[in-house]
Amino acid sequence: MALFHVARYPGPEAAGAEAGADGRARALLERLQCRARERQRQKQPRQQEAAQPAGPAGKRRRRPRRPRRREGGGAPESKRRRADGEDAGAGSSEEAPEESGVGAEAAEQPGAPDGRPPEEASGPPAHALLLGGFRRSRAPKVQPFLPAWLAEPSCVEKNVTKDLVPIEDVPEVHPDLQKKLRAHGISSYFPVQAAVIPALLESMANGFLVGRGGYQPSDLCVSAPTGSGKTLAFVIPLVQALLHRAVCQVRALVVLPTKELAQQVSKVFNVYTDATPLRVALVTGQKTLAKEQETLVQRTVDGFRCLADIVVATPGRLVDHIDQTPGFSLQQLRFLVIDEADRMIDSMHQSWLPRVMAAAFPREGTKSLFSLLQRRQPQAITAASTCCPQMPLQKLLFSATLTQNPEKLQQLGLHQPRLFSTGLAQRGSRDADAEADGESAGKYTFPAGLTHHYVPCSLRSKPLVVLHLVLEMNFSRVLCFTNSRENSHRLFLLAQAFGGVSVAEFSSRYGPGQRKMILKQFEQGKIQLVGRTARAGKTGQAFTLLLKVQERRFLRMLAEGGVPELERHDTPSKLLQPLVPRYEAALSQLERAVKEERKQKAA
Ligand SMILES: Nc1ncnc2c1ncn2[C@@H]1O[C@H](COP(=O)(O)OP(=O)(O)OP(=O)(O)O)[C@@H](O)[C@H]1O
Numbered sequence: 001m002a003l004f005h006v007a008r009y010p011g012p013e014a015a016g017a018e019a020g021a022d023g024r025a026r027a028l029l030e031r032l033q034c035r036a037r038e039r040q041r042q043k044q045p046r047q048q049e050a051a052q053p054a055g056p057a058g059k060r061r062r063r064p065r066r067p068r069r070r071e072g073g074g075a076p077e078s079k080r081r082r083a084d085g086e087d088a089g090a091g092s093s094e095e096a097p098e099e100s101g102v103g104a105e106a107a108e109q110p111g112a113p114d115g116r117p118p119e120e121a122s123g124p125p126a127h128a129l130l131l132g133g134f135r136r137s138r139a140p141k142v143q144p145f146l147p148a149w150l151a152e153p154s155c156v157e158k159n160v161t162k163d164l165v166p167i168e169d170v171p172e173v174h175p176d177l178q179k180k181l182r183a184h185g186i187s188s189y190f191p192v193q194a195a196v197i198p199a200l201l202e203s204m205a206n207g208f209l210v211g212r213g214g215y216q217p218s219d220l221c222v223s224a225p226t227g228s229g230k231t232l233a234f235v236i237p238l239v240q241a242l243l244h245r246a247v248c249q250v251r252a253l254v255v256l257p258t259k260e261l262a263q264q265v266s267k268v269f270n271v272y273t274d275a276t277p278l279r280v281a282l283v284t285g286q287k288t289l290a291k292e293q294e295t296l297v298q299r300t301v302d303g304f305r306c307l308a309d310i311v312v313a314t315p316g317r318l319v320d321h322i323d324q325t326p327g328f329s330l331q332q333l334r335f336l337v338i339d340e341a342d343r344m345i346d347s348m349h350q351s352w353l354p355r356v357m358a359a360a361f362p363r364e365g366t367k368s369l370f371s372l373l374q375r376r377q378p379q380a381i382t383a384a385s386t387c388c389p390q391m392p393l394q395k396l397l398f399s400a401t402l403t404q405n406p407e408k409l410q411q412l413g414l415h416q417p418r419l420f421s422t423g424l425a426q427r428g429s430r431d432a433d434a435e436a437d438g439e440s441a442g443k444y445t446f447p448a449g450l451t452h453h454y455v456p457c458s459l460r461s462k463p464l465v466v467l468h469l470v471l472e473m474n475f476s477r478v479l480c481f482t483n484s485r486e487n488s489h490r491l492f493l494l495a496q497a498f499g500g501v502s503v504a505e506f507s508s509r510y511g512p513g514q515r516k517m518i519l520k521q522f523e524q525g526k527i528q529l530v531g532r533t534a535r536a537g538k539t540g541q542a543f544t545l546l547l548k549v550q551e552r553r554f555l556r557m558l559a560e561g562g563v564p565e566l567e568r569h570d571t572p573s574k575l576l577q578p579l580v581p582r583y584e585a586a587l588s589q590l591e592r593a594v595k596e597e598r599k600q601k602a603a
Pocket residue numbers: 185186187188189190193224225226227228229230231232399400532535536
């Protein structure tokens with residue numbers, strides 16, 4: 001009894017009828033011609049080749065044959081036929097689809113590609129689906145398309161010593177604030193301030209409650225190097241916008257990734273809100289939640305009273321207050337500043353932004369005291385929607401390395417954003433192609449006063465090179481970044497054991513109070529090895545220590561980021577040699593210190 005019925009391609013010899021073979025050959029030819037025409041249409045560059053008369057079949061067969069996988073009966077059948085000692089026709093039939101793939105040659109040659117009539121060129125039957133005959137071709141590269149606001153930013157001079165604008169040349173700034181700026185030694189605006197402050201003030205021209213012309217103002221993004229004065233670029237207009245507010249409500253929220261940065265920004269706000277009714281609260285977790293709550297809200301007989309106009313926060317603690325501080329409301333929020341925006345975008349998984357946005361917009365159906373200006377969820381602009389003005393929520397992004405990745409930026413839900421950038425001007429979508437993953441290629445800019453070198457070294461000699469740079473090059477203030485808390489601790493112990501350099505450790509091993517003190521001592525010059533360099537037009541040097549295996553990748557990364565070539569700084573062994581005995585002794589001391597610490601931890 002037959003268990004299986006195998007449907008096998010019988011081959012031309014088994015087809016029996018001559019007429020059948022004829023029909024199949026014609027159908028095959030038609031299909032070949034059709035495919036050739038299609039390819040000719042699709043591949044423009046190959047048209048020329050296709051237009052040339054087909055060369056002698058022998059010549060074409062000299063082309064190296066690529067192994068080809070076929071499905072269905074094609075390849076296995078032809079192989080089997082060859083094994084059966086069938087004539088050369090079998091071989092040519094195998095080639096037929098491949099040749100047809102070349103283009104119009106096959107179409108022009110009314111027979112098999114080797115010159116024989118089609119009926120001799122045995123191939124799969126007409127009803128068989130022909131697969132293969134494809135040429136491997138490079139898929140055209142997808143050109144990312146940058147939205148116009150990203151591709152064509154308002155360009156700002158990155159060198160803070162150039163294009164300074166005297167304070168009196170920006171008359172929009174309130175005279176009291178101008179006075180305060182002068183009192184703090186600021187006589188001119190840095191370029192980023194001269195561009196951003198008037199733009200922001202313009203967006204509040206009708207008072208801060210309503211956008212210009214009743215419309216929601218554009219969100220603003222600023223990409224400028226570290227130390228270029230971005231903080232004052234938002235502090236001045238925000239303080240000015242809130243100067244004449246009647247009721248204390250949280251109207252400005254500044255979110256930063258670390259406690260130290262938040263503290264620095266709140267200090268600047270304190271300077272410019274001094275002698276005004278405005279209050280600034282810092283919520284970063286440096287104090288207990290209860291202590292922070294006391295700076296945000298006060299319980300009254302009929303509810304809560306807001307105590308802060310401006311809140312400077314780290315995202316985690318901010319969400320804690322949204323969840324746990326009764327009476328803490330963001331429903332009158334007018335400005336949301338996202339400083340160090342790139343780092344903040346990277347922390348988006350913490351969902352702090354959706355929480356802020358949810359807190360800023362009242363839930364459907366709720367009426368507040370300020371229902372006249374109650375904000376509604378953004379919707380399509382219609383004549384009716386513009387009739388009753390509502391308080392806009394404007395997002396302001398500041399970063400030294402603003403991402404160019406539209407997907408990342410999309411998470412921020414920006415409204416008709418406008419970009420101010422010190423990066424390359426007028427980048428088109430082509431430039432974006434150079435970006436490995438759509439990041440900030442060509443946009444990252446170092447401060448003009450910064451000289452950046454790279455120092456090739458081995459893993460073992462790395463700490464020695466650091467010490468050599470500090471000691472031999474007479475650097476008075478050095479900040480050394482390591483990749484972990486543990487490494488910074490060991491480098492600290494090693495430098496201490498080595499001697500000759502006043503060193504401090506600055507990491508999360510220490511509490512906020514201790515870190516503040518370390519920074520103060522560093523500012524005062526009491527600590528040599530811990531600040532950011534080349535800020536506010538000052539000069540500075542940066543050294544990146546690279547292992548051999550990191551060198552190529554690092555340099556390529558910089559090139560992709562549009563950073564000009566770095567200078568290589570070699571440390572010849574004859575310079576390091578005299579330090580080696582001291583270094584070996586310090587290493588032994590480090591080993592002992594680490595063992596001792598481990599023992600203490602285990603006890
Ligand atoms: N117009 C100005 N004239 C003189 N000094 C200024 C001016 N604007 C800012 N500064 C000073 O420049 C320094 C750097 O400014 P700021 O901290 O605002 O830079 P930044 O761009 O925010 O840097 P980062 O991205 O590192 O936070 C500060 O010490 C600040 O006081």
